[in-house]
Amino acid sequence: MLEILLPTVLAYLPYAAVAAFTPGPNNILSLHAIAQNSWHEGKKVLYGIAVGFLCVMSICGIFCWGLAQFLPGITTILTYLGAAYILWLAWHIAKSQPDNAAGRQASFLQGMALQFINVKIYMYGLTVFSAYVLPVSKNPLFAAGNALILTLIGASGFLTWGLAGGLLQNFIRKYFRPFNLAMAAILVICAIQILI
Numbered sequence: 001m002l003e004i005l006l007p008t009v010l011a012y013l014p015y016a017a018v019a020a021f022t023p024g025p026n027n028i029l030s031l032h033a034i035a036q037n038s039w040h041e042g043k044k045v046l047y048g049i050a051v052g053f054l055c056v057m058s059i060c061g062i063f064c065w066g067l068a069q070f071l072p073g074i075t076t077i078l079t080y081l082g083a084a085y086i087l088w089l090a091w092h093i094a095k096s097q098p099d100n101a102a103g104r105q106a107s108f109l110q111g112m113a114l115q116f117i118n119v120k121i122y123m124y125g126l127t128v129f130s131a132y133v134l135p136v137s138k139n140p141l142f143a144a145g146n147a148l149i150l151t152l153i154g155a156s157g158f159l160t161w162g163l164a165g166g167l168l169q170n171f172i173r174k175y176f177r178p179f180n181l182a183m184a185a186i187l188v189i190c191a192i193q194i195l196i
Contacts, residue, residue, distance in 0.1 A: 001137070004136055004137060004142070005145055005146075008146065009146070011132050013153070015127070016128060020158075021156075021157045021160065026053070026114065026115075026118065027157055029111065029158075030045070030158040032165065032180075032183050033111075035166070036172070042165070044108045047108055048109060048111025049114065049115065049155075051112050052115025053121060053151050053155065056116065056118075057125050057146075057154075059125075060125030060129050061125070061129050061133065061143035061144065080195075087187070087191045089114075090187035090188050090191070093180050093183050124154070129143065
């Protein structure tokens with residue numbers, strides 16, 4: 001099984017890397033949480049994102065072949081739920097104040113919950129499993145190994161964005177309102193992209 005794992009990962013790595021590092025709900029939330037809370041408090045949301053991400057990748061890997069027949073209905077529901085949640089998150093970031101902005105954002109449960117309605121990672125997982133993993137092997141251990149690898153690739157993206165938030169923390173605090181409005185605008189664009 002290990003002899004087929006590396007070629008499979010190398011096949012989907014370019015797609016996974018692009019998906020992991022482009023702006024999306026996880027990356028924006030990570031950047032915002034660390035910039036507003038520092039690593040000490042902001043890491044809670046990162047842990048939540050990581051746990052939720054692994055859960056979703058596991059669901060995608062284990063149930064991909066079953067979901068494929070129901071994909072249109074599931075995709076439509078997830079699209080609207082995901083866009084609504086992202087818009088809600090954008091609203092809260094835009095209207096937040098320096099003293100309370102991150103308190104709501106730096107939540108383990110909020111980071112984890114985002115994963116279950118984040119259409120971007122469902123599409124990421126479903127694409128990789130259906131196009132790259134399942135054609136090679138339908139073995140549950142192979143799927144589980146790829147779910148872990150996909151989570152690590154995704155984590156490298158949101159941790160990089162979180163690091164940027166930490167490095168730019170003083171700048172972001174000085175320009176709190178314009179920064180939050182820019183982050184909210186990016187999230188609105190993400191929601192629009194999901195819907196079109």
